[in-house]
């Protein structure tokens with residue numbers, strides 16, 4: 001299991017108080033959810049509610065199922081052969097498994113940023129507006145406007161505004177990841193899923209992305225998977241701790257880090273295992 | 275190590291030599307073949323010195339050395355050689371080539387007045403000129419100082435006349451004939467359907483065409499008889515008089531007098547004719563332009579057909595089909611398709627494309643043509659389209675396998691990123707997977723092209739001919755005639771080497787044609803590789 005790395009800048013875990021914002025308390029609601037890869041049960045009896053426009057962090061040791069749960073929120077795991085689930089996930093009251101709901105329209109409402117930045121081998125501009133092109137937007141002015149807005153939100157605009165037509169593959173690692181965020185928010189999804197978005201980045205780039213998460217949570221409900229306790233503490237309002245496919249504890253970040261009710265949680269965040 | 279013996283020699287060292295040997299044998303064969311073709315193919319166009327040889331039996335011969343080989347039955351330790359001379363003057367000697375025992379040659383000299391002629395008919399000639407009768411009637415003796423200049427000037431003037439004649443007889447009269455054929459078919463149809471107006475119109479059209487035909491023939495006659503033709507009076511090796519009208523002369527040179535620059539110019543003049551002119555003399559002389567063009571057009575069409583077919587199939591197999599036993603069987607079958615002998619594809623092409631498909635097209639769209647033109651098929655016979663389709667089918671597995679590999683090699687992250695933004699599967703394939711796998715797909719197309727361009731056997735069944743009267747592409751609508759038969763370099767090699775009445779004369783051309791085919795394939799490949807590298811450059815720096 002990986003060592004928990006302390007970011008060089010902070011040796012002390014800082015906790016952000018959960019800000020109270022308007023919004024549904026059970027915007028995303030996961031009920032008795034279980035998930036299998038073939039015979040292997042990767043998630044067991046998960047039940048948690050994610051409030052609207054808050055940041056929720058999933059933490060836990062490697063292989064505990066954080067990514068699996070995250071990737072089920074936009075049904076990306078449907079692409080894997082031989083999977084099945086039990087229980088249900090609803091977004092704004094509607095099941096994501098509702099046969100009347102197309103997976104494509106679900107994914108358009110739930111943006112995703114991956115652990116490894118994965119820009120397309122296209123220009124920066126085309127990367128950002130891809131989601132709009134997919135829904136058939138052809139109007140150049142609309143595309144340009146969306147491109148600028150998204151890049152500004154992703155705090156990348158100033159760095160790339162003069163080379164929008166250059167290949168995205170020429171960007172640095174941190175810039176690529178912010179480009180992927182810009183791409184994920186370009187068609188204004190309601191939810192943003194981030195799977196260890198900073199794990200391949202240096203501390204400065206990590207800092208920028210964390211700031212970005214603060215900015216974005218006014219508009220998006222954000223679920224972030226991280227194996228950095230410090231990051232969870234810095235960016236999230238609520239934190240869920242998983243272990244071996246089970247949800248051990250889910251509460252406000254303050255509570256999880258200051259006063260966890262489970263011994264396993266306490267052991268994990270204090271670095272005694274993990 | 276515990277073992278005390280032989281620990282300094284790593285085991286398996288012998289295999290390094292073994293594999294190295296394999297490489298050397300392989301390379302050796304490739305280089306050997308290529309240099310054989312290149313040396314023989316290039317030297318065809320080089321003009322060597324031409325000796326006048328005295329033979330034991332009293333004969334004299336003038337000829338260009340073509341081959342030297344060990345005489346059959348001569349002892350291995352003291353081999354005796356025989357020489358083959360190209361003596362030309364087929365109409366007098368019966369044969370252009372002559373074998374002579376090397377030991378029987380008494381003397382050889384290289385007199386400066388030996389003249390080589392390439393002629394429109396009867397192949398080359400090697401003679402010693404006596405005098406030139408110019409077109410104005412004056413006669414210049416070969417010993418005259420101004421002879422050579424006057425002679426070359428007359429050759430050039432005669433060439434202009436010849437070109438004009440060819441333009442009239444072959445092209446303009448050919449066009450009239452083509453129109454006449456169409457008009458006759460239309461007339462027969464009109465007569466059959468009792469369309470009085472049209473019958474009248476067609477009759478008038480045909481009368482007009484006949485008139486044009488007669489005018490052109492008269493014009494041609496005038497060209498032939500008009501300017502008095504200059505001719506060269508000369509003696510052959512056995513002192514017989516040879517009179518050659520200069521309209522017959524394509525090229526004349528003094529092989530023993532030429533400086534290196536002259537030889538280089540002659541070389542490029544011959545090379546130019548070879549690449550840009552039409553063939554003469556049962557394809558053993560002249561150029562290969564129609565065959566080059568046919569090969570090129572056919573290969574390009576084959577690629578245009580096989581690429582979409584192959585890519586679509588591969589997309590289905592890789593992206594949509596349910597992975598399982600059935601799919602595995604389909605894959606194995608596709609791969610085995612690559613091992614089916616190409617002649618089988620030719621038979622299939624003939625049976626299905628030509629007879630079934632082509633026959634149906636004729637029934638549907640060219641029924642009039644069939645009915646009123648003695649059942650002459652249009653698409654129901656071999657042609658460019660069917661050749662391209664047959665070879666496309668043959669090279670399909672290559673493209674399918676390459677595309678599948680390329681699709682599989684696209685990083686999973688790219689695929690997921692696209693799907694996660696809400697793109698459908700097809701949008702992901704079209705916008706992300708296909709562009710990313712384009713270089714790999716092109717590799718497949720390059721391999722398919724290389725295989726297709728060199729294939730001959732199936733083409734003989736579905737539309738390649740020894741001599742096509744027209745190119746598949748010309749000025750008459752619809753410009754590209756997919757139904758036409760065409761010439762092909764690979765078939766040309768076979769035809770020259772094995773079907774030619776004069777195999778000695780054809781031999782050098784076989785090498786030259788082979789060389790040309792190799793050059794063409796290499797050029798096509800370089801073009802495709804260039805495109806692929808440009809595509810690859812776009813993906814450079816991908817961090818997956």
Ligand SMILES: Nc1ncnc2c1ncn2[C@@H]1O[C@H](COP(=O)(O)OP(=O)(O)O)[C@@H](O)[C@H]1O
Pocket residue numbers: 037040042060061062063064065066067068069080
């Ligand atoms: N595509 C897959 N097929 C089969 N098993 C998988 C697949 N993805 C993940 N798993 C398994 O599911 C468990 C949870 O994995 P994951 O959600 O990736 O963990 P985490 O992101 O918390 O490190 C692991 O045991 C992993 O081996």
Ligand SMILES: [Mg+2]
Pocket residue numbers: 066067068
């Ligand atoms: Mg993970």
